[in-house]
Every structure is written in structure tokens, then in C-alpha cells.
Amino acid sequence: MVTLLLLLMLSTMVVATVRDVSFHEQMASSQDLHSLAHHAAETGAYDVLRSIEDSPVCDLSSLSGHFQDPVTVEDSGSNGYLLGYRIDADATHCATPRNLEATIIGTTHGGLDLSAPASSEVHLRVLYDFDSSLVTDPIFGNGLTSNGSITVNGGNVHLDGNVWASSFFSSGGNIRNSFLSGTMTVGSGGVVGPFSELTSDSWSGEAMPGVVEMTDTVADIPHVDSETLSRLEQQADSGGGRSCDVNLEGDQGGRVFYCSTGEMRVSGDFSNATLVSAGSINMRGGTSLGSDGAVNTVIIAGGGITMNGSTDSAGVFWSNDGFRQNGRGALKGSIVTEGDIRLPGNFRFEQxxxxxxxNLPKAESSEDTSVTITEWRPVFDD
Incomplete structure (x- = not known):
């Protein structure tokens, strides 16, 4: 009888031990499944981001292929796991034209015991901020930049910002009625005119915050190349227009207008647009700042840009072959050109x-600030 009791107790202990081991194995297996599901969801998130990273605004059409059957991340065969992910179409949308909210579901199936396949899901919610990933090259916010010369044709000049002329800077007027607030960087041609006195210790005029520096290098100005023109031409086709005679009024909502040949002629008073010409651009109207005081209009020319008239303008003016202003209007924003800049007397500029x-070239950055993981949510299968 005692022997039977001992055998019963031993059997009970063995069964309990086996159950305990089985329980811990299931727990470990479950943890493995969820860990792998995390991996699958992360892989899906970065696949999604690679699909949209070149888009200037949120566009779900680039993700349409991910809304179909689950994408396999890893298949380790009959003795391992099957990892995959899919995008939850019902929980993925453009929160604004500049923000994407996406939910990626990472899944894991299998394990060593495929006779009783297990699975796990992890829901990853991602916010993608296009503005944080599209950091404009700082040269476009750095005042007047020319890899040639900058000439002011007579009269005084008021420059509230920085100036870079890889050759020389020349202006008329006198130092008493001229103004420079930033740094004027010039090449071997130096400075001709009143600002030349800023390089002399003998200048005894009133205090001026600006300073002149010499350089033997050229500015790192992006070229308006065929790739840039092609990209903007495609954007014009999808939400702006092709025309070499453009008359605009008011806020243009970020639209792109493109002229493929010859000269683009622009008139009106507008803001929030990108005007692009493979050739030159002749501005007969004016452009305005955004309501928040930011520059949201960009003028891009494969040739040169000419400003006519006396209307004040605000924008980024980027060209391969120089910039000329003939009228007396003030300018806010920046000028960036590989050619020369020619300005009228009594010219007023604010950086x-x-x-x-x-739509401007982006600065290279080692930091990835575009992705915010807002939620990990494991889903347990019964």
C-alpha cells in the first residue's frame, strides 16, 4: 500500500513537472513569436517609409502594393518561423498633406512544432512627418549667393542679411547711407564701393553690424539639373500646369507650373507656388510671403531670372545663369545662382x-527625424 502511495505521489510530481516545463516552453515560444512579430512590423514600417521618402507630400498611391496580400519578411522553412507584415488600410491615411499615419501589422506563424502552429501579431502605428525629413539646403536661406559677381548699379544699397560673391561685390553710394547686417564673403576681386571700408581699421563711420571676409573658394550651389527639372515637370502635370505664360493671383496652394522651352513670362501677385523653366524666367509681377511670414514661393530657372517692375517680391530665386533686377522693388527671401547678380541702385533686400x-534640394543629414513610433500593440491569438 505504501508503495502504491509513493508511486502515485511520484506520478503526480512528474505530471506537474511536465506541465510546468510545457508551460514555460509555451511562454518562451510566445515571447519568441512576439519578438519576431516586432521585427516583422519594423521591417514593414521601413519598407513603407522607403516607398514614400521621395514624395514631397503624403500620397497613399505609392503604398497601394502594400495593401494587398501580406509581405513575407522571412521564411525559414518547415523547421522554423514564417514572418510577414501587412498594412491596415482602414488605419492608414494622410492626416494632413504633410503627415502620414500608418498601422503596420507584423505577424509570425510556426515554430518547431508545426503540428500545432502558433501565431502572433504586433500592431505598429507610425507617424511620418514629411517636413522633418525634407530639410531644405541652408544655402537657400542664406541671403544673396553668387558664384560670379554681385553688382549694384549706382545708388545706395540696404542689405539685411548675408552676401556671398565668389568673384567680387561692387556698389555705388556712400557708406553713410548704405547698410549691411550680415557677413559679406567675397573672392579675389574684393569689394568695390562703400562696403570696402568695412575691411579697413581706419573706417570711422557709425557702427555697422556687417563685416567683410575674403575667400578663395566658391559656394556649394546646387545645379538646376535635368533630374530636378524632370521631377518638377511631373509634379506640374499632376497639379499645376505646363505653360510659358503664367498669370497668377492669390495663394496657389503649393502648385507647380512648368515651362519646357524658351522663356517663362510671369505676371500677377501671388504666393505659395513653384515656377520652373528649363530656360529663362521673366518676372513682370510680384510674389508675396505666406500668412505666417515664411517664404513659400520658389522661382527656378535652368537659364537666368529677370525681375522687372517696381513691385516688392518675396521668394527663393534659384538659377544657373544669373539674376537681374531692373525695377526698384524690394526683395525678401534669397537669391542663389551660379552666374552673376545685377541689382539696381537703392536696392533693398531682407534675408x-x-x-x-x-521643392528645393535637401540638405544631407545623418539624423533620422522622420519617424515617430507612437504605439506597439501585441495581439494574442487564442
Missing amino acids: IEDIQNP
Whole structure:
């Protein structure tokens, strides 16, 4: 009888031990499944981001292929796990034209015991901020920049910002009625005119915050190349227009207008637009700042840009072959050109660094600030 009791107790202990081991194995297996599901969801998130990273605004059409059957991340065969992910179409949308909210579901199936396949899901919610990933090259917020010369044709000049002329800077007027607030960087041609006195210790005029520096290098100005023109041409086709005669009024909502040949002729008073010409651009109207005081209009020319008339303008003016202003209107924003800049006497300029237009070249950055993981949510299967 005692022997039977001992055998019963031993059997009970063995069964309990086996159950305990089985329980811990299931727990470990479950943890493995969820860990792998995390991996699958992360892989899906970065696949999604790679699909949209070149888009200037939120566009779900680039993700349409991910809304179909689950994408396999890893299949380790009959003795391992099957990892995959899918995008939850019902929980993925453009929160604003500049923000994407997406939910990626990572899944894991299998394990060593495929006779009783297990599975796990992890829901990853991602916010993608296009503005944080599209950091405009700072040269477009740095005032007047020319890899040639800058000439002011007579009269005084008021420059509230920085100036870079890889060759020389020349202006008329006198130092008493001229103004420079930033740094004037010039090449071997130096400075001709009143600002030349800023390089002399003998200048005894009133205090001026600006300073002149010499350089033997050229500015790192992006070229208006065929790739840039092609990209903007495609954007014009999808939400702006192709025309070499453009007359605009008011806020243009970020639209792109493109002229493929010859000269683009622009008139009107507008803001929040990108005007692009493979050739030159002749501005007969004016452009305005955004309501928040930022620059949101960009003028891009494969040739040169000419400003006519006396209307004040605000924007980024980027060209391969120089910039000329013939009228007396003040300018806010920046001029960036590989050619020369020619300005009228009594020219007034104000540098604005806040640029809110996605169509300019982007600065290289080692930091990835575009993704915010807002929620990990494991889903347990019964």
C-alpha cells in the first residue's frame, strides 16, 4: 500500500513537472513569436517609409502594393518561423498633406512544432512627418549667393542679411547711407564701393553690424539639373500646369507650373507656388510671403531670372545663369545662382531663413527625424 502511495505521489510530481516545463516552453515560444512579430512590423514600417521618402507630400498611391496580400519578411522553412507584415488600410491615411499615419501589422506563424502552429501579431502605428525629413539646403536661406559677381548699379544699397560673391561685390553710394547686417564673403576681386571700408581699421563711420571676409573658394550651389527639372515637370502635370505664360493671383496652394522651352513670362501677385523653366524666367509681377511670414514661393530657372517692375517680391530665386533686377522693388527671401547678380541702385533686400516649400534640394543629414513610433500593440491569438 505504501508503495502504491509513493508511486502515485511520484506520478503526480512528474505530471506537474511536465506541465510546468510545457508551460514555460509555451511562454518562451510566445515571447519568441512576439519578438519576431516586432521585427516583422519594423521591417514593414521601413519598407513603407522607403516607398514614400521621395514624395514631397503624403500620397497613399505609392503604398497601394502594400495593401494587398501580406509581405513575407522571412521564411525559414518547415523547421522554423514564417514572418510577414501587412498594412491596415482602414488605419492608414494622410492626416494632413504633410503627415502620414500608418498601422503596420507584423505577424509570425510556426515554430518547431508545426503540428500545432502558433501565431502572433504586433500592431505598429507610425507617424511620418514629411517636413522633418525634407530639410531644405541652408544655402537657400542664406541671403544673396553668387558664384560670379554681385553688382549694384549706382545708388545706395540696404542689405539685411548675408552676401556671398565668389568673384567680387561692387556698389555705388556712400557708406553713410548704405547698410549691411550680415557677413559679406567675397573672392579675389574684393569689394568695390562703400562696403570696402568695412575691411579697413581706419573706417570711422557709425557702427555697422556687417563685416567683410575674403575667400578663395566658391559656394556649394546646387545645379538646376535635368533630374530636378524632370521631377518638377511631373509634379506640374499632376497639379499645376505646363505653360510659358503664367498669370497668377492669390495663394496657389503649393502648385507647380512648368515651362519646357524658351522663356517663362510671369505676371500677377501671388504666393505659395513653384515656377520652373528649363530656360529663362521673366518676372513682370510680384510674389508675396505666406500668412505666417515664411517664404513659400520658389522661382527656378535652368537659364537666368529677370525681375522687372517696381513691385516688392518675396521668394527663393534659384538659377544657373544669373539674376537681374531692373525695377526698384524690394526683395525678401534669397537669391542663389551660379552666374552673376545685377541689382539696381537703392536696392533693398531682407534675408528670410524660414522657407516652406518642399521643392528645393535637401540638405544631407545623418539624423533620422522622420519617424515617430507612437504605439506597439501585441495581439494574442487564442
